[in-house]
Amino acid sequence: MVQRSQGESAVCEAANPFEGVQRRIDAICERMNIDQGIHARLRKCERELMVNFPVRMDDGKVKVFTGFRIQHNDTRGPAKGGIRYHPDVTLDETRALAAWMTLKTAVVSIPYGGAKGGVICDPKVMSQGELERLTRRYASEISILIGPEKDIPAPDVGTNPQVMAWIMDTYSMNKGYSVLGVITGKPLELGGSKGRFEATGRGCMLSAKMAAKHLGMNIKEATVVVQGFGNVGMVAAKLLAKEGCRIIAVSDSRGGIYNPKGLDPEDVLRHKTETCSVVGYQDSETVTNAELLELQCDILVPAALEDEIYKANAPNIKAKLIIEGANGPTTAEADEILGDRGITVIPDVLANAGGVIVSYFEWVQGIQSFFWDEAEVNDKLQHVMANAFEEVMSISQHEKVDMRTAAYMLAIGRIAKAITLRGIYP
């Protein structure tokens, strides 16, 4: 759950993110008349591992950290999902993130199930040495679950290609040989895929273009606000600017910056790299994250954490189109308000699927030991995103439902079919 330093909080509204996902799954299963046994399986995570493990800190003391690895469902293939390092990681947040991965991989029709991992820690206050020791011990603790044919982690909030490299090395050392396919989001020098770092932001840009076309919005004249200037938000801002959009505001955990004439995302990144925040960037006005979400704009890209758009601020959102770069940025109550106000939401399980799609390409390339050039990766990503977008749009139009409901219908239909075909063993 996001800790808000100011203003109202969505805590009362969505005290438990996994219950929110379960409620959405319930509504779709009832609407689609899904078999009761399949519905019951989708409401639960298949495997849940909680680990409490020691790490020697730089001052010589031992600190015990708590982490999770959760597989929601692996009917359609190996479980897949990122690893989050953040002080607010919880069991239920990890469950929710794992369930969204099952839905996402089904929406874009790649042969994976869903998983997620996390460690309760604050990577911003840890040294590289502490992070490496934490990562290697956590990887060892969860090694009973992960593997290239079983469960393949990737980066999420607070983790990066270096963390993926340590996990790949730890797993490989324990096996006695190099295992590229155990993790994705690796550095290029270690079997990473070209285009993976930009993939989630690129998928957001492609979703925004396709949605704008359906809405009759000229993307080249669109104004854009991005919450969260990390892997997803920064790349989305950069690629949308390349498409001609005007990026008028961006933010990170320390606050936001606003310039109605437009910001240069590359230059904002330079400032963030030098000062650790976007705040203080030249020729910009400082805004809070709460104010940023309510700015006048055409496209809003929430790309930070869950539950940022909730009951209290949903009536004040002025964007015409929301592209969910983050997982779960909109609560169910907010969704209804946005729908009633005619605001189009391209849901997380579609909009931010670019990351897992190129992770799938990375896994395929690693298994074959045959690597593609960036143009080929981006071309295949565009193809998968376009197919998924059109399938979701077609259900949305045919069934007269919003894009999230349509995406869940597409995903749950596919997962239910796979579960039925496999049957129950023994």
Ligand code: NAD
């Ligand atoms: P990241 O750690 O690279 O960046 C997160 C950014 O959000 C940082 O700039 C941070 O300062 C900012 N932030 C944190 N709390 C904030 C707040 N309350 N308000 C505003 N900004 C805040 O993480 P990321 O990989 O970019 O992930 C962002 C979101 O996208 C998460 O929801 C994640 O699950 C989702 N996602 C990531 C990927 C991926 O490939 N990395 C794929 C799909 C979905």
